[in-house]
Amino acid sequence: MSRPVPLPDALSAPYWEAAARHQFVLARCSACDTFSHPPDVTCPACHTPDPEFRFEPVSGRGTIRTWTVIRQSFLSGLEIPFMLVDVQLDDHPHIRMLGRLLDGPEAEVAIGDPVSVAFDDVAQGVAVPAFRLEPRA
Amino acid sequence: MTGYRARNQVAIVGCAMSEARRRPTEPLGVTAVRTARAAIADAGLTVDRIDGFTSTSLFPSSGDHASVDGLSIVSSGWLARHLGAKPAYIAGYEGMGSFTGSIQLAVNALVSGSADYVLIHRALHNPAGKYHNTRTLEFGGDEQWIAPQGFYSALPGLGLVTTEYNHRYGGTREAMGRIAVEARKNGARNTWSHWYGKPITLEHYLAQPMISDPMSMLDCDIPVEAVGAFVLTTAERARDLPNRPVYIAGAANGYPRDHRLKMHWTLDEIMAAGRDMADRLWASAGMGRGDIDLPQFYDAFSPFVYIWLEALGFCGEGEAHALVSDGGIDSDRPGSLPVVSGGGALGNGRLHGLPQVLECYRQLAGRVGERQRQVETALATYSSPHYGGAIVFTNNPAS
Numbered sequence: 001m002s003r004p005v006p007l008p009d010a011l012s013a014p015y016w017e018a019a020a021r022h023q024f025v026l027a028r029c030s031a032c033d034t035f036s037h038p039p040d041v042t043c044p045a046c047h048t049p050d051p052e053f054r055f056e057p058v059s060g061r062g063t064i065r066t067w068t069v070i071r072q073s074f075l076s077g078l079e080i081p082f083m084l085v086d087v088q089l090d091d092h093p094h095i096r097m098l099g100r101l102l103d104g105p106e107a108e109v110a111i112g113d114p115v116s117v118a119f120d121d122v123a124q125g126v127a128v129p130a131f132r133l134e135p136r137a
Numbered sequence: 138m139t140g141y142r143a144r145n146q147v148a149i150v151g152c153a154m155s156e157a158r159r160r161p162t163e164p165l166g167v168t169a170v171r172t173a174r175a176a177i178a179d180a181g182l183t184v185d186r187i188d189g190f191t192s193t194s195l196f197p198s199s200g201d202h203a204s205v206d207g208l209s210i211v212s213s214g215w216l217a218r219h220l221g222a223k224p225a226y227i228a229g230y231e232g233m234g235s236f237t238g239s240i241q242l243a244v245n246a247l248v249s250g251s252a253d254y255v256l257i258h259r260a261l262h263n264p265a266g267k268y269h270n271t272r273t274l275e276f277g278g279d280e281q282w283i284a285p286q287g288f289y290s291a292l293p294g295l296g297l298v299t300t301e302y303n304h305r306y307g308g309t310r311e312a313m314g315r316i317a318v319e320a321r322k323n324g325a326r327n328t329w330s331h332w333y334g335k336p337i338t339l340e341h342y343l344a345q346p347m348i349s350d351p352m353s354m355l356d357c358d359i360p361v362e363a364v365g366a367f368v369l370t371t372a373e374r375a376r377d378l379p380n381r382p383v384y385i386a387g388a389a390n391g392y393p394r395d396h397r398l399k400m401h402w403t404l405d406e407i408m409a410a411g412r413d414m415a416d417r418l419w420a421s422a423g424m425g426r427g428d429i430d431l432p433q434f435y436d437a438f439s440p441f442v443y444i445w446l447e448a449l450g451f452c453g454e455g456e457a458h459a460l461v462s463d464g465g466i467d468s469d470r471p472g473s474l475p476v477v478s479g480g481g482a483l484g485n486g487r488l489h490g491l492p493q494v495l496e497c498y499r500q501l502a503g504r505v506g507e508r509q510r511q512v513e514t515a516l517a518t519y520s521s522p523h524y525g526g527a528i529v530f531t532n533n534p535a536s
Contacts, residue, residue, distance in 0.1 A: 004284045007277035016281075036396060038282045044396035065403070066304070068296030072348040074270050075289050084288055086297050086401070098288050098398055111304050120286075128285040 003077045003122040011039050014055040019127045024060040024117045026092070027053040037095045060117025062087040062131070065096065069105045081105040085131055087115055100130040107133060141387055141421035143248045145534035148375040148382035149367050149498050151180025157331040157363035157486040160263060166207035169260045169364045170219050176366035181379040182254060187368070188225040189252025190217045191242040192259060193235030195489070202264045211260035211364070226252040235259075236490030237519040237526030241388050243369045255369045259491050263360040279399040292357065294400045295438040296349035301404045302440060303351060306455035310351060312462045314342035316439040317355045319461075320477040323468055324484020324492075326508065331361045331486040356439040361486030365495060372534070383501040384534045386514070387422025389414050390526040402521060411448025411522030418449070422529035426450050429529070430512035431500055432474060433493035435519050436481040442466070446476065448522045478508075490519035494528070501532040 008016040011027075018025040027039035030052040034045035043051035065088050071081045083101040101107055102118050113133060120130040153175035155168050177184055190213035196204050206215045217224045226246050230238035236259050243255040276284035283289065302308055318339050325336040337355065345353035375382035391414040395406045419425050426449055434445035443457035451474055452460050460466070460474075468475035479496025482488055497515035499505045513533045519525040 002274055004274050004276055004287070006281035006285050007275040008281070009277060012281060038279070038398060040396070066297045066301035067350075068293050068300055068352075069347065069350040070287055070293055070296075071346065071350070073287060073289065074267060075284060075287060076272050077274055078287050082287055084286060084293060084297070086301075086403070094395075096397065096401065096403060098283060098286055098401055100286050111301065122285060126285075130286070 004075055005123050005126050006128070011041070011053065016126075018055060018057075019119065019129055020125055022119045022127060023057060024129055025055040026058050026095070028056050029053060035092050035095060037097065058089070059091055060089070060129070061091070061134075062089045062097065062115055064109055064111060064113045064115055066111065067101070067109055083107060083109070085109070085115065087131055097129070099128075101133070102130050103133050109133070143244050143385065144421065144423060145384040145386055145531065146372055147244045147247045147369055148372055148384045149369055149502075149530075150375050150378045150380055150382055151182070151368040152176050152495065152498055153179055153366050154329050154491070154495055155364045156329045157361040157488065159331060159359070159361060161362045164208050165260050165262045165362060165364070166211050166215060166219060168362070169211040169216055169258060169366075172364040173216055173220055173256055173258055173366045176368050177256065179380070180368035182368060184220050184222050187220070187222050187254045187256050189243065189246045189255035190214070190222070190224050190227045191230065191239045191246065191255060191257050192216070193230040193239045194260070195235050196262060209262040209264060211258070213258070216256070216258060226255075232524070235519065236494065237388065237517065237528050238390060240369075240385065240494070240528055241390070241526070244385050244388070247369060247371050253370060253374065256366060257369060258364060258366040259489060260364045261361060261488055263362045263487075282398050283400065288398075288400070291400055291438070292352060293349045294402045295440060296352050298402055298404050298407065299351055299440045302443060303458075305404075306458060308443070308458035309462075310343060311339065312458040313351070313356060313439045314339050315461050316436065316442045316466070316477070317342050317483050319466055319468065320436055320481045320484035322484070323478055324480030327480050327485060330480055330484065331359060332480070332484055352438065355483075358437045358482035358487040361488065363486060363488060363491075365488065365491040367494070367498065380504070381502045381532060383498050384531050386424065386529040386531045386534070387418060388526065388528045389418035389421055391522045391524065393523050402523070407444055407521055407523050408448055408454065411444065414522050414527065415449045418527050418529065424514065424529060429514050429516045431478070431497065431510060431515040432476050433479055433481070433496050433515065433517045434476040435490060435493060435525065436477055436483050437487065437489075439483060441521065442476060444522065445518050446474070449527070490517070493517035493519065497530045501530055
């Protein structure tokens with residue numbers, strides 16, 4: 001079954017190229033140095049119209065803010081159920097990521113649980129950042 | 138903002154609501170023309186007097202469906218042409234605060250003198266197949282950041298918000314169920330409702346499977362084909378018309394503040410935007426929450442009722458689920474806050490804010506028959522506080 005894949009554009013291409021190599025990068029504004037996700041045509045932080053985003057590796061460690069288990073989807077090509085987690089990045093707390101929890105839909109999770117970024121290989125040469133549970137402190 | 142000079146300067150003077158059907162039996166535009174004509178007649182007016190048209194035509198925010206004016210959407214321009222009207226002013230509201238926002242466009246047009254009588258309508262289409270379905274497998278633009286993970290449409294976003302709410306404050310499925318049961322009870326009393334005569338029990342609700350935890354199908358409104366229309370004019374002109382005028386006392390909209398992925402709503406942002414909107418709403422209306430006799434909260438997804446109760450301060454943050462569990466929104470219980478007494482969206486169908494405004498108008502105009510309440514002020518909300526809006530109405534502007 002073919003899964004939904006991203007269609008990269010000029011702005012997003014470096015993010016998806018890095019993901020394909022299982023490297024997690026985020027866009028950083030050249031004017032104000034703030035990381036943003038997703039990048040936009042202007043910088044969401046300083047609003048410069050010339051953000052000239054560069055993509056820099058970041059740790060990908062975060063904590064679960066909330067989650068949902070998808071048991072019915074409007075999208076084609078997905079095996080259900082699966083769990084999506086809303087992750088606040090430890091090093092960039094203004095950024096919240098949405099990703100699959102690769103531990104599976106039955107995983108026991110709680111708000112505040114630590115996770116780290118992992119990669120979901122959805123097609124040949126295409127990987128999507130996802131998350132895995134880390135041991136609780 | 139320097140103060141709401143339009144306070145009580147504009148009134149709703151008539152309305153009409155079509156039947157809410159699961160599937161179209163005629164082109165949506167035809168239903169819109171019929172409903173608009175009925176609203177204009179209800180106001181004691183004729184089409185040639187209507188010189189302003191405002192609306193919003195937002196249609197499924199995700200999915201493969203194309204928008205075709207007159208079939209899947211009905212713009213104000215389309216409606217004016219097909220009514221044979223001679224408009225002086227036509228405007229459409231952009232964005233998700235759509236129905237309350239287009240009421241504000243009408244108010245602005247009337248107070249400025251751009252139009253004398255404004256028809257505002259909302260036409261909702263239910264396309265063949267599933268509402269948000271897509272066969273697309275490659276996602277660009279905003280959706281490249283969410284669809285590959287399987288995040289799509291508003292539902293999983295509300296699942297995330299509701300999980301956070303329930304874990305933070307101890308909310309339960311039973312409490313969510315009481316919202317759905319209450320809305321369906323009230324909708325079952327509306328002859329035009331898709332759910333007319335079809336209330337549900339809490340047991341039935343709790344037996345439903347999850348579709349995006351903790352949301353089941355019964356936490357979501359059902360897509361329908363329907364049109365509602367209202368006629369607005371200035372307070373001065375309203376005095377010469379047959380129905381009791383219902384005045385627009387105040388209005389406010391909310392807007393997103395954080396940079397997020399498409400449809401990724403967070404509980405903290407929603408509540409912060411809601412508190413800010415509440416301040417502007419009370420300032421514009423010259424009232425506070427204690428002055429509102431009849432709040433009507435948007436409920437396309439059941440947890441919106443918690444969000445609006447708390448954001449507008451009708452209870453403390455984290456307390457709405459307990460208020461609901463204790464029967465606090467039961468429309469048949471004296472002293473309650475009957476926030477879905479009109480049946481809302483869960484009890485009538487996916488109508489993007491129409492049922493809330495309809496209930497406010499009809500109650501304040503004294504036009505609901507045996508359901509009539511003794512009320513002077515009402516409040517309708519739409520969408521989420523960080524995208525939507527709220528309108529305060531009164532039938533007694535002197536008080």
